[in-house]
Amino acid sequence: MSTTLQTEQRLWQELAARGAVQGECPEHSHAPWAVRCLMGAAGWLGALFFQMFLVGTVFVAARENGVAMAVTGLAMIALAALLYWRGGGIAASQFALAVSLCGQGMAVYGWVEALGFTRVTETAGFWAGIAVFEAALALLVTNRLHRLLSGLGVWIGVAGAVHLALPHGSADDWQALAWSLGWLAPLGCALATGFTLAEARVCAAGRHALLEPLADATLLAALAMALVVTGMSHPMAWLFDPEAGRLSMAHWIAGALLTLVLAGFALTECRRLAAGSAMQAAVLAGTLAFGALMAAAPAVVAGALALALALRRASMAWMGLGVAAIAIGFVWYYSALHWTLLAKSVTLAAAGVLLLAGRYWLLHGRTGKEFA
Template sequence: MSGSTVTLNHIVNNLRAENLLSIEDDALDYLENRPNPQPWYIRTMVGFGAWLASLLLIGFITSITLMVDGGYIFIGAALIVCAILVRQRSDRDFLVQCALASSLAGQALVAYGFADIAGHGKFEIILGFALVISSALFFLFPDRIHRVIMVLLATGSLTTLLYHWEANALIPLLGPALTGILILLHNRMPTLVAGRHSELLHPLMSGLMLSAFGTLLLSTVYLLPELEADFLFYPRPWISTILLGMLLIYLGRLIWPVVAGTEDTKSLLLLHGIMIVIITCAWYAPGLLLGLIVMLLGAHSSRVTFTGAGIGFFVLFLTAFFYGIEVSLLTKSITLVATGITLLLSRWIILKVILTDERQGAGYA
C-alpha cells in the first residue's frame, strides 16, 4: 500500500473528529445520504427548462387577467408569494429557477399594474415600486442570485430616478457612496459573518460592487461626441475621482501592510505616493480607481472573484474611456503607452524597491 492511499476508516475517523459524523452513525449510510451534485450542463438545461416553463405559464395566466381591473397586481403578488414559499422549502435546481423567474415576473406585473391604475407618472411609479420591492425581497427571498439582482435593481432604479428628477448632478456621488459601503462591509466582515444574517453579506457586497461598476461606466458616456451636449449624463467626473481617491488612500492605509508585507514608514510613504500619482492620472477616468479598489479588496480578503472583477472592470473602463474620448488616434496610442509604462514602473517599484527593502530589513534583524 502506498503512502498516499486513504482508507474509508481514515475518512470516517476524520469525519467523527470534526463532528460531521457521530459514533452511532454508519459510514455507508452517511455516504449514501450525501447529495450528488449534477454536472453543470445538466443544471444549465434544467435551469433553461425551468425559466421557459415558468414564463410560458406566467404568460398564460396573465392573458386571462387582461380584462380584469387590478389583475396584474393580483397575479403578480401571487407569483411573488408563491416564489418565496417554494424557495424557502426547496433547494432543487428546477424549483429554484422556477421561483427566481416567477419572482422577477411577478415584480414586473405588480409594478405595471400600479402604474396602469395611476394613469399618470407611470415611469416614476414603476421605478419607485421597483426600489421598494427590491429592498424588501432582498431579505425575504432566500436566494443568493436573487439578492444580487435585487441590489442591482434597487441601485438602478435609484439612478434612473435621479435622472428623471433632473438631479443628475448627484450621479458622481453615487458610485463613491456604493464603494464606501462596500469597504465598510469588508472591514466588518469577521463580525458580520459571525452574526445572524451572515447569508446576506456576500450577495450584498457583490451587488454593491456590480452597481458601482455600472454607475462609473456612465462617466464614459459624456465623452461620446454623438450625444447632445445639453444633457450631461455624468457631470464633473473629477468629483468621483476625488472621492474614490480618498477611499483608495484610506484602504491603502489599512491593507498595504498586509498585502505588501511591510510596515516600514518609508515604504508606506512611497506606496501612498504611487497612489497619489495614479489618482492624478485618473482625474477624468474615475472608473480606473474603482477597479484598483476592488482589486485591493480581493487581494486582502483572498477572494479571487473580486480580484478578477477588478481587473476586468479596469480593462473594460479603460477601453470604453479611450473609445469615447474625442482625441486623435496618435494621442490615444501615446496615452495608452504612457499608462502601461506607469503601471509597469509602479510594479517595479513595489517589487524591487519596497519589498526588497522589507526582505533586507527582515534578514538584517
C-alpha cells in the first residue's frame, strides 16, 4: 500500500472516530504519473489536430476579417468552457486547455486586426482590455490550471498598461520595463501576502477555489517581475542620460517597497504568535536590515518573502518558487556587470552574517528559548 493511501485511510479513521464520517473509506485509485503524462499528451495532440484544421480554415477563409477571427476565438473558448463543465479525464481537460489558449490567441489577434495592429497595441487601453478579458475568463472557467494561466494573463495585461501609461522618457523603451515593473512587483507580493493572511476567512467564505490559483499566479508574476528589475536596473544610468535618472532608481524603489511588505508580514506573524515586544522589535530590525542590504537585488527580498509565505501556508509550490527566486536573484545580482565586485561581495556577505546571527540569537537567546 502506498504512503498516500495509508495517509488517506488514517485520516478517514480519525474522522470516523470523531463522528464526522461513517462507513468504510472510499477507494480512490491514483493513476501512475506516466499514465497521466500520456493522457495529457493525448489531449494536446488531439487539440493540435483539431486546431490545425479549424485555425487553418478560418485563416484561409477570413485572413483579412478580424471580426470573424475574434468570433471564432470566442467560440473556441466557449467550447473549452463546456468541456470543463461536463468534466472528464486528464485528456479531456488538457484538450479543453489547449483549445481555450488557442481561442484566446485568435480572439485577441482578431480584435487587433480589426482595430489596426500598430495603433492599438501601443496604447495602455489595449493592455488593460487584455487584463479585463483574462479576469473574466478566470471567473467564468472553473478549472484550476486555466485560472492560473488566466491570472498570469491578467498580470501581463496590467504590466503592459502600466508600462505604457507611466512616463519614462527613455530612448530604449524596453529598458524602461525596470521602472514599470519596479512598482508592480511589490504590489503583487503585497496581494499574495494579503491572501495568505486572509486564507482562513477565504475558505470560510467558500472562495478558496477561485482565489488560490489567482494567488499562485500573482506570486509567480511578482517574482518574475522582481527578477527582471534585478537584472535590468542600471544604477549609473543617470550619468549618461539625465532623463533616465528615475529609471536608475527602479531597483532601489522596488527593494524598499518589498522590504516594507516583508517587514509587515514578519510583524504580523509575531503578533499572531503572541511574541513579546522585545522579540517583535528584534525581528522587525533584522528584517529591515536584511532588506536594506539586499535592496539592490529585489528578487532576493521577494524570494525571502515567498519562503515566509510558504511556511505560513505549508505550501511546497510556493517554497519552490521562493528558493528559485533567491537562487536566480543571487546569481543575476552577482553576475551583473554594472555593479562592482566589492559592492556585491560586501552586501552578500553582510546579509549572510546577519541571517546567521539572527538564527543564533533565536536558537540560543533568552527570547528564542520561549519558542523552542
